[in-house]
Amino acid sequence: MAELTLRGLVKNYGPTRIIHGVDLDIKHGEFVVFVGPSGCGKSTLLRMIAGLEEISSGELRIDGVRMNEVAPAKRAIAMVFQSYALYPHMTVYKNLSFGLETAGFNKAAIDERVQRAARKLQITDYLDRKPKALSGGQRQRVAIGRAIVREPKLFLFDEPLSNLDAELRVQMRVELSKLHADLAATMIYVTHDQVEAMTMADRIVVLRAGRIEQAGTPLELYNRPANQFVAGFIGSPKMNFLKAAASTVSDSTVRLELQGGGEVSIAGPIAATTASPPVTLGIRPEHIDIADGGFPMAVNLTEQLGGNTVIYGTLANGQALVVQLSGQARISRGDKVAVRLPADKCHLFDAEGRSLSQQ
């Protein structure tokens, strides 16, 4: 296990700043997931931790020791990439043992580690095969095995599952979570798949354009997003955002007028003084009800997913709204329904996208 301290980490490529001063503490044995859109700097940050990218300024400490100038091989880190990069001419066994041989381990110690990792990852039966005779999921397990045999303090994963098909991804997700519990190792996992982040992470770090937008447990980010970016990034289908103006504001209630008609009251206390118009009201699709007396909505499309129904509609004011109902709703294209936005599930954001809801 390892604990990490990132202080003011900056990465410049020539005149371009890619990582803008990241501060983060990662605890022993924590499973931390970096998420964010393509190009936000997830891989760069991970590679800075691994020692594969130079740190332009700031400090990286592992277990209290400054690592900025320490070579990657000396950081007790193992990294698994999206491309498995296995040696094609070597057997699975050799792929696992090779690094240990180079590091000077004796044959018996190597065999013990290889067999143990193979059992953990259920690849014992394939040890004599070459990578080309394995499925994608099996190859990815060999790549993870190669990391495990080194018994690192810290595992870094960069989108290791994105080459796998959907079913295998779900299966490997579960296996990785088990592995984390089993090894009690600190893990940092990069993905742009928010479902992976929600299901695997002890803590999610949401990055945007080289900055941390918010760090917290999956449910903290889901329930109390600090801003509109995080609110829109975490949760699927995405949170709806409706333009609104705060008409009356008291200590206990904010009355919102939706653009083009309709009113919603949200219980306070909300940062009332800053809730001046315009604001954005956020509501997750799964929190909206279909109920008499609600706002009229025209249904444009429905998706029947079996367990739930996703409805794409338009409000009277022309704004689009996505509603998710559990079960198989008998609603179809062309229907007119009424939607209710429960006040206690509404989020409020200011013009800069900062959350005005009680944190």
Ligand SMILES: Nc1ncnc2c1ncn2[C@@H]1O[C@H](COP(=O)(O)OP(=O)(O)OP(=O)(O)O)[C@@H](O)[C@H]1O
């Ligand atoms: N060697 C380099 N020189 C200049 N810019 C670079 C270099 N490597 C990466 N970048 C830029 O740094 C930014 C962050 O890249 P990075 O690979 O960390 O993104 P990412 O979050 O991992 O994205 P993705 O989800 O697509 O993998 C991008 O804008 C990229 O173009």
Ligand SMILES: [Mg+2]
């Ligand atoms: Mg990347």
